[in-house]
Amino acid sequence: MTDLITLAEIVESGLCIGCGLCQSIAGEDAVEIVMTPEGRLRPLEKAPVDPASLALINKVCPGLVVTGPDPDELAEGHAFDEMWGPLRQTVLGHAGDPVIRFQAAAGGGLTGLASFLLESGRVERVLHVTADPDQPMRSRATISTTPEQVLRASGSRYGPTAPLVEFLSLLEDGKPFAFVGKPCDVDAIRALEMEDPRVASLCRYKLSLVCGGASELGKSQDLLAGLGVEEPEVTLFRYRGYGNPGKTRIEVRDGRAWEFSYQEMWEDEGTWRLQFRCKICPDPIGELTDIAVLDCWPGGGPTGEDAGFNAFITRTAAGDELFQAAVAAGAIVVDGPVSARMLDDYQPHQVRKKRALAWRLQGMREAGVLTPAFERLRLDTFAYGADDPRAAGNLDGIKQRIASGRTRENPVRREGD
Template identity: 50%
Template structure:
């Protein structure tokens, strides 16, 4: 059976292909606005009718693509790269507060202090709804620093992309790998992307949960979401605890392993389960957790695996190391990354089968370019049948419904 791509934004959402990146709102704010569903997912709510062909040409639910630049190194799993190194933020405070080694925070701050970028488009904790992670623009290193730490729920960073481009100033983006893929796809029709964006930086991603995961934690401690003043998912150590604070002075924490050890409770969104590029092949630079075996055994000082994907990314890494914004101590290999991120290796080999299963169930799927998904296909019949069965049960389907707020 031949795979077919979604033909409308509605099909992207209804067939579980939406990740809530916000690109449709950026490109057509008169037609789409990002809102939360009752399940705690960010999804585009229709405002008016119109032709969304231009959006679908870049939407991560309709297309996924690697950066097309040639590189000196390549690997069947980890793709094209210049170097892989173990690094961390040169500033101890940034290293402590940022997730893992604070590399992405340090680079965002460095791009501003060095004058290479006028601002950074990224996400931050919503001061009024601390579990949520809306897009923001930071124009100072301190703003980037205060937004440090991983956000494990939905984020709509690309909803701010058009506003960022309209400023007509050089800027950087810190986002998810799927967001980077959307940016690369959009660059094929919007020349402002390559002219104005000086760096696209991403984390190697284990998947984006919906807010149901966070709400379950609140229920565990009998805390009302409206009482929150802080919901910090990561940071203040590596891996750092999840910390919750309330208006009446309560404070509770969960260790990383207590928070994430039970994978059945992660509430990972459907698009993440078939993600063809969680390792940042569309970015200039990707930063990863690097725990041997794929899971932490305790707290440490914080180290990132840093993968440079483009000339631009390698130049940024070299400059940041030379100026002390980052530090490094050893070169890594793709086989090291296999050990640190075994779930990424499994997913790369399983995606083709899952997509076949969805296609057999009559679902549209995204097209993929330059990500070696077919080359890595192991013909896993169990994965194919599992995806087909889940689709038949409606587990890849979503309705259009939204919270009133």
């Protein structure tokens, strides 16, 4: 990559996911992640980004590059699946603490692991996300130092988040920490790890959910509008949890409250308002994480509430060791093995997306737009065959989307400006 790609080009090409790492690299005096009028978190350039910082951003931005696991580093004797990547352990389970299991999303798997990391002293802090106390519908990065803080921040957050805005500051502090977030956030951390040796020594565990995509804030704003509620009235906006999958619950200052089932909120994928980068995501399943944790509903969706379960995928030696220790300590309870084909059934939309992605990327290249470099993720070998009508559908569909301007974004401006 000889010519550096500017932040404006990344954003306006629809490739930004709003992780916030560019702000951390360039500094808040130059770049600030802001909410845009379109309901997206994007980097607002307040001053020119120096060339060295921009060069590093070009190397680590998950909108530009994602490189999958190195096949030469995969452990012998462990499974590798064309769809799901490296699989050391794949099991069904849940948090051992019944409060965590009930209150956190699904079976509380990530919350249980994060709490165990702090309780065991393996790390001093956990970087993750929580509801913004001043704007409960929105999310922000937070640092937990106790299991109680982890639990208070638990529950899925559907919508834009920027968990990496202070990532380099944590490296400068020199205290060991863990990260819990989306796979694209972990992809950015792993890319930075190749450039900065502090990442491997200090960010000791990288955990992620298996992600269905990050919605624009407009998804939640539409829900409020339908209720006749203004955002400043909201005192609680809980997307999931308190059961599995748990209901979306909204509370406002005058005491009114509403609840919506998971199916009412998320069954129609056409209403998700996903950001474009999510539609071309090469790694929603967290192949670069130490442990990936996912919902495990047969057929791909819940039929009602249950006690709460997760599927766990350990992918690295560090993830394996952590998971075994968490099970031994009772922080995680294992209910049985899970096969890769069971994962297909739990998350069929992930299979469809991965098979479509090579064709979507080809459509972008043929349309002459900025196209990210996604490598070592088997996108070509796992793709729909050329004679499969779904191949042409995805190729032509992305070209039509580009031609209509739906993949482009406006220059960044702050919400309300």
